[in-house]
Every structure is written in structure tokens, then in C-alpha cells.
């Protein structure tokens with residue numbers, strides 16, 4: 034069966050990269066004693082697919098993974114609890130559901146991702162506001178990443194200021210394209226705002242898929 | 253000192269600027285988080301190399317469990333930050349902290365280092381420095397943690413004597429509790445003071461069997477620089493510190509830490525036996541971990557099952573110095589194979605003997621022929637094999653190789669050792685020839701697919717071995733031997749790897765050093781030496797300058813045959829193997845005499861008289877030394893209950 038889990042990735046786990054998250058799921062499922070399905074072939078690999086890589090250092094409350102099991106189990110609270118008990122601290126299973134085995138791969142259905150950013154030492158609000166407007170008003174934002182130049186501007190679907198957090202630190206919300214070959218990175222947007230990544234706390238709050246599997250958080 | 257919260261806040265600013273930040277944040281499955289305020293004694297266990305290497309260390313895991321099982325104590329972990337992180341920590345004023353609670357190391361009562369190999373010494377100093385703790389034991393007072401160390405390298409503790417308050421010699425399972433209890437009797441409730449009287453604490457510790465407190469001994473030297481005498485300064489300090497062992501191996505740890513990042517060994521390990529009876533003369537581990545004590549097949553399989561379930565790891569390693577010598581190896585392999593078949597688990601069984609049976613054993617364990625098959629002939633001529641007491645005829649090696657290739661492995665890893673003082677270039681040439689002959693066997697079966705990987709390490713005459721009287725080869729000799737191998741092993745199907753002679757020299761200085769070496773270690777660290785086990789970080793020049801600064805000649809430690817009656821710097825540390833026994837074995841080596849496995853014939857190496865009580869308390873199969881006669885009992889033993 035194909036099990037789809039929505040999970041949060043917080044705390045120390047922010048510093049675990051994409052491939053290692055895959056490993057964490059593998060081990061969590063095994064510790065929970067669930068019959069993980071493997072690919073066939075010379076080097077069988079566990080069948081686990083993450084919807085989207087989350088850059089190192091970012092938290093998330095909207096990650097999605099598909100896990101294939103050899104057995105058909107009911108995706109209920111008992112199963113959630115069993116997995117949760119065997120997950121490392123920082124990985125919180127929010128939801129699980131059964132999906133059709135033939136449903137398209139998550140990666141291919143992804144359209145955009147939403148992020149919230151808390152700024153640890155930000156410029157004064159009017160200045161921040163000015164920079165946000167400058168980014169939005171720019172016709173193009175040429176940037177270089179890994180030696181390749183690309184235009185960041187069309188990847189920014191939205192960017193706005195949120196009310197400050199409890200400690201009065203300014204916050205930003207952004208929605209960035211996340212399609213095959215057209216993925217906006219929040220750290221790149223921060224760079225366009227002249228905010229160093231280490232002075233920001235980024236959290237992914239929603240993954241936007243083709244309409245049928247939208248997992249965006251509302252409210 | 254910063255609070256854990258302050259440390260976390262500063263970390264957040266730097267973690268994204270270093271490689272693999274997951275090394276520095278903890279949060280692993282199976283990490284134990286105990287209430288800081290509730291624990292009377294807090295211990296930080298430190299592996300002085302990076303997280304990626306340290307986290308899977310079984311010795312520390314045993315101690316971690318032992319301490320955390322006590323209601324009155326807690327244990328947390330710390331590792332050496334890699335150079336990029338060290339730079340950030342220094343720049344941002346972040347002291348080295350423990351991963352569980354993020355408390356700075358200076359907040360702990362005890363810092364316990366494991367020193368499995370000598371090239372970690374400068375890292376240990378660096379860690380103390382990053383923790384803001386005075387490096388020298390003599391400079392610490394009641395406000396500083398007690399710094400202790402154990403591990404194989406501490407069988408010669410002297411090069412680290414100035415920095416470590418107390419060494420735990422031998423096995424740690426029991427002694428750690430005695431150390432904690434001794435510490436608790438001197439712990440202080442006064443604010444800012446950890447201990448009521450540090451000097452008194454050290455004297456108390458010296459009373460614990462197996463604990464060596466270096467500051468309580470006086471070492472004198474002859475004019476030629478050799479040791480004249482090692483004398484206790486106080487009655488509490490025993491003239492000889494005898495290593496500790498456990499009579500029976502306690503249940504192995506199973507709840508291994510599961511890291512959130514990729515590390516070197518992603519696996520659970522179950523120690524199947526401790527000690528080795530083979531008696532290879534170069535092998536320090538084999539000499540210092542005697543006697544052989546085995547676990548039962550049942551206990552091993554049970555522990556493996558529990559560990560795999562508790563971790564979800566994809567690999568199981570069955571550890572020992574010589575798997576083939578485990579009494580029930582066939583039974584064990586069958587039981588493990590049966591239990592885990594079809595569960596996508598890789599099982600590794602290191603150190604198999606070079607014989608065809610080993611190939612069958614491996615075949616039963618492996619579902620796939622992945623990775624190479626490892627054999628360790630160590631030497632390639634009959635003469636050298638007799639000298640080192642590891643005698644495997646060529647024919648046996650070739651037959652085993654044939655069998656390995658025939659059963660589908662494409663790569664054979666062959667481990668050799670060069671650099672013994674009686675080794676000639678002909679002996680080295682024979683290594684190259686043997687590699688080629690093994691490859692030829694492979695080609696007969698597999699054609700161009702067959703491969704050989706020759707790993708050639710360099711001999712260091714280690715303390716507590718029969719070769720402790722022998723000198724090392726010089727760098728020139730080693731280089732000549734390595735060049736010969738590089739020249740002759742040019743086949744693309746043969747991969748050759750070797751140890752940098754500079755690393756060998758460093759290992760030799762540090763393992764054979766006396767107390768004066770401590771000054772050299774300190775100066776080398778001051779000059780930037782750290783991560784000496786990492787080829788790209790090693791600073792040989794810093795070491796040479798450090799020797800010069802102290803007016804010491806490196807060759808004194810490495811290139812000098814020892815007199816038969818020389819007092820070694822480690823003379824007061826006993827592995828319970830008699831010096832006369834080692835010397836006799838050294839003589840036999842020079843005569844080319846083999847000593848067969850002592851399971852078959854006890855040579856009275858000294859283990860039994862030292863541990864007679866333990867042997868008596870653990871009769872039968874589990875020890876591989878002969879039974880010790882029970883002293884006459886006054887009461888007749890209880891009659892056996894009739895079935």
C-alpha cells in the first residue's frame with residue numbers, strides 16, 4: 034500500500050539534508066516494525082518518495098512523503114502513534130492517508146511552496162518594506178547560483194510582510210514556484226532583500242500541488 | 253559560562269556556515285536526555301574526533317548506558333568540532349558543549365575521554381581548550397571538572413600524563429561506577445565548587461583498582477634519557493596499576509544512537525567475544541585485551557535482534573578481534589543468517605581466518621556479494637610470518653582466494669604490514685608477488701573483472717607487545733619499501749594503499765613516549781597540530797619543531813632497540829601479561845619460532861594468576877584460559893539435584 038504522510042521537521046532536524054531525511058523515514062518505518070516495500074533489482078531500495086527537498090537549516094510544518102508498505106494497514110491514529118513513537122525528536126507526523134498506488138509521483142505534481150521567515154536582526158520596518166517593494170516592482174532579478182545565472186523574479190509568486198512575532202521580530206511570507214526546473218529558493222529571495230540567511234529563521238508552511246492534492250494550511 | 257539557551261542562540265547564527273551542521277545539534281533517536289537538575293554527578297563522554305567517526309564507538313556507548321542507568325548520574329556526549337566549526341566557535345565565543353543538553357563541558361563534573369589511538373591526543377587538548385578548561389591537570393582547581401581517560405592508547409598513559417587527572421586502565425564497565433562513587437564522596441554543594449578538595453579526590457581515586465593518577469608518581473631518568481624509576485609519591489598510589497577486566501561480558505548495548513546525518517558506520521555492533529588467543533606479536537589489541545571471553549550464540553542473536561529493532565539500522569556488525577576463533581562461529585552464522593534473511597540487513601563479520609571455511613561462512617551471511625572480501629596475511633614470506641607469529645602458507649592464501657573469486661566476489665582486499673626491523677626488500681617484493689598471484693587466481697575465474705586491493709600499513713612496535721623492545725624502520729627505509737611496492741604493483745586491477753611514513757612516526761612517538769612527550773604534545777598543539785589522524789590536516793613540521801623546542805630527539809623514541817632490562821615509560825601499567833613472557837616471545841620471534849594459539853596450550857602469560865578469582869567465579873566455556881583449581885573447600889559442594 035502507498036501511505037502518504039504529512040509531517041513537520043523542526044529543531045535539530047532542520048540540519049538534516051534531503052537524502053538523510055529519506056534515511057530517517059526508512060529507519061523510522063523499520064523501527065515501527067512496518068513491512069517496508071523495496072524496489073526489485075540488484076540493489077533493492079526502500080520505496081520512499083519525498084515530495085520536495087527542503088534546504089538545510091529550514092524548518093517545515095508541511096513536508097510530505099509517500100511510503101510503500103507490503104501490507105495493507107488502516108491509516109488510523111494507532112498507526113500514526115506507532116510511527117510517531119519511533120520517529121526522532123523534531124519529526125512530527127501530522128496526517129496520514131492511503132493513496133492510490135497509481136497516483137502520479139508527488140514531485141511531478143508540485144507547483145509551489147510557501148514559506149514564513151522570522152528575521153532575527155532585521156532592518157527597521159519602513160526599510161524592510163521598501164526592500165520588499167523594490168523586489169516586487171523589479172522587472173527581473175538576475176541572480177547567480179552554482180555558476181548559473183537565472184531570473185529570480187518570475188519564481189516569486191508572492192512576497193509580503195506579516196505581523197511581527199511575540200518577540201516583536203518582523204516576519205515575511207513568500208510563495209515561490211516549485212516546478213520541475215523552476216524552483217525558487219527562500220534564501221535567494223532573502224539575498225535579494227540583502228538579508229543574510231543566518232539572520233533569518235525560515236519555515237516552510239505549505240506545499241501547493243496540482244489541485245487534487247493540495248495540502249496548503251488554511252487559517 | 254554561557255547557558256544552554258545562549259549557546260543554542262549563538263549556534264543558530266553559525267550552523268549554516270559550516271559543513272554538515274547536523275554534527276553539532278544532537279537530537280538523535282535513542283539519545284538519552286536526563287534531567288540536569290536531578291543528577292548529582294554529570295559526566296560528559298568525549299570522543300576526540302569528529303561526530304561522523306565518534307558516534308558509533310561502542311566503548312563510549314557502553315559507558316553512556318552504564319552511567320545513564322544510574323539514578324544519581326547522567327552522561328552526555330561531545331565530539332571534536334571540525335576545523336570550520338572550531339573557527340566559528342572561537343569567533344562567536346561558543347564554548348564546547350554536550351549534544352544532549354547543550355550545557356558547556358565546563359558545567360560537568362567529569363569529562364571522560366576515550367583515547368583508542370594516539371593521534372587523538374592533540375584533539376583532546378583542543379577540546380579542553382575549546383571548553384575553557386585549563387589544559388594541565390596541575391592548573392585545575394575545585395571549580396573545574398575532573399578529567400579522566402581510557403581506551404587502548406592509555407596503556408601507555410605517559411604522553412598525556414600532564415593533561416589527564418586520572419586514567420582508567422582496562423575495561424570500563426565496572427570501574428566507571430567506582431570512579432563515580434569516589435567522586436561523589438568529594439562532590440561539594442558550595443556554589444561554584446564542584447569538589448570539596450581536589451587533591452584528596454585524586455588520592456581517593458588512586459585507591460580504585462585500575463585507576464592511574466599520574467600526579468601521584470615520580471619519574472626519574474638515567475643520563476641517556478631512559479627511565480630510571482617510577483615511584484608512587486603517596487601510599488594510596490599502587491606501584492603497579494593493573495588493568496581491569498570484567499569476568500563475564502555484560503549484556504551488550506542495543507539502543508544505539510541513530511544519527512540524523514550520514515556517518516562512517518551506520519550500523520549496530522554486537523561484540524561476540526573480547527580478547528584474542530592468536531598471539532600475533534605486533535598486535536597490541538591481542539595482547540592487552542586478554543583473556544578471551546565469549547558471549548553465547550543465544551545472547552548475541554538476541555542482542556542483534558533487539559538492536560536492529562531499536563535502531564532500524566541496515567547493517568549489523570559482529571565484532572571481535574578474530575571472528576573465526578569464536579568457538580561457535582558456524583552455529584552463530586547459521587542462527588544470524590536464519591534470523592535476518594530477507595530483511596534487507598547487511599551483516600559483517602570482520603577478521604576471518606584465511607581458509608576456505610571463511611568463504612562459506614561469508615556466503616551464508618551475505619545475500620549479495622557486495623564489497624570486497626578481506627584477508628589479512630600481514631606478511632608474504634615464511635621467514636616474516638614466523639617472526640610476527642602469523643603463519644599462513646601461500647598455498648592456503650591462494651586456495652582461499654580462488655574460492656572467494658569462484659563464489660562471486662570480484663575484489664579481494666589483502667592487508668599487509670611492512671616496516672619490521674628484520675624485514676628485507678625481498679620480503680617486501682614477496683608482498684607484491686603474492687598480490688599478483690592472488691589476482692592471477694581471480695583472472696582464471698573472472699577474467700578482467702577480478703581485482704585486488706592491497707592495504708599496506710607500517711609496523712609500530714607497541715607497548716605491552718613482544719616487539720616493545722624493537723625499533724621502528726626509519727622514514728627512508730619505509731619509503732624505500734613503499735616505493736618498491738608502488739613500482740611493482742602497476743597493474744590497473746591492483747589498488748595499492750599505504751600509510752604515510754610521517755603518520756607512522758607520529759604514532760610511534762606518541763605510543764612509545766615517556767612523560768617528556770607531554771611537553772611535545774602541548775607545543776605541537778600550540779603550533780596548530782590537531783586532527784593528526786587526518787592526512788590533510790597533519791602538520792609534521794609542527795611536531796618536529798615541538799621536539800626541538802624541548803631538546804628531545806624523535807629518533808630516541810623510534811629508532812632505538814631497547815635493552816633487555818630497560819625500564820619502559822609504561823612499566824607501572826600492567827596488562828596482566830608478564831614482561832618476562834613478552835621478552836621470551838620476542839626471543840622466540842628472533843629465532844623464527846611459532847607459538848600456536850594459546851587456546852590449545854596455555855603459555856602462562858600471566859593472565860590467570862592475576863585474575864584467578866574472576867576465572868573461578870566464571871567457570872567453564874566462556875573463558876578460553878584453562879580453569880583455575882578451586883581452593884579446597886571446607887564444605888562439600890551441594891549435591892547435584894537429581895533430574
Ligand code: SF4
Pocket residue numbers: 529542543544850851853854855856857858859860876877878
Ligand atoms: S593465561 Fe594462558 S590461555 Fe589465558 S591468555 Fe594467557 S597464555 Fe592464553
